[in-house]
Amino acid sequence: EIVMTQSPATLSVSPGERATLSCRASQSVSSNLAWYQQKPGQAPRLLIYGASTGATGIPARFSGSGSGTEFTLTISSLQSEDFAVYYCQQYNNWPPGTFGQGTKVEIK
C-alpha cells in the first residue's frame, strides 16, 4: 500500500499571503494525485486532480504541481474561507485510494 505523507501538519499563514503544502508518496503515483479541502463541520470537496487540474468551480488561486512522488498545493493569496484542512490522495495504485494525514491551514 502506498503511504502518503503531508507536511507540515499545521501551517500558520496571514490572509493575503501564499501557502505552500507538500505531499510525498512512498512510491511513484505518476500524476494520479488529488487534493481535497475540508472546512470544519463540512464534507471534503475536490480541489485538484491529475496533480494540477482544477476541479469545476475552484478559484484560480489554488494550483497544484508535481509528479512521481513529490507534489505541492499552492494557495497564492489566502482568503478567509481558505482556512481549512487539506488532504492529498493518490489513485494510481487503487484500491485503496490512500490519503495523506492532512495539513491544517490556520490563521496566523
Add this chain to the structure above:
Amino acid sequence: EVQLLESGGGLVQPGGSLRLSCAASGFTFSSHAMSWVRQAPGKGLEWVSAIDDSGAATYYADSVKGRFTISRDDSKNTLYLQMNTLRADDTAVYYCAKDSPLLTHWGQGTLVTVSS
C-alpha cells in the same frame, strides 16, 4: 446540482449491524461509480469501499473486507453500505461520494458510533 444524502447512522453495540444509505440526485446515478469514505472523530480520511457503475465490481479496504458490503439500487438512485460485526474502531462519520477512484462530490455524512 449533485446532491448526496446519507442516512442510517446511529449508535450500535460492538458486534452489531447497521445499513447506511445514500440518496443521490442531480446526475445520472446509473452511469457513475460510487464510493464510501469514513473519518474517525478528529482524524483523517479513510477510503472504505467502492462500486462500479454496473454494480458488478466492488472494492473494499482491508480493514472492512468480509464485514462490509457495498451495493446499489439504480431504480432508487441509492447507494448502500451494509456493515456487520461492527467494532469500536469503525466509529466515524461515513461519507458517500460520487465517482471512483476520484471523489468528485461528497455528501454531508452520517455518524456511526459503535459502543456498549
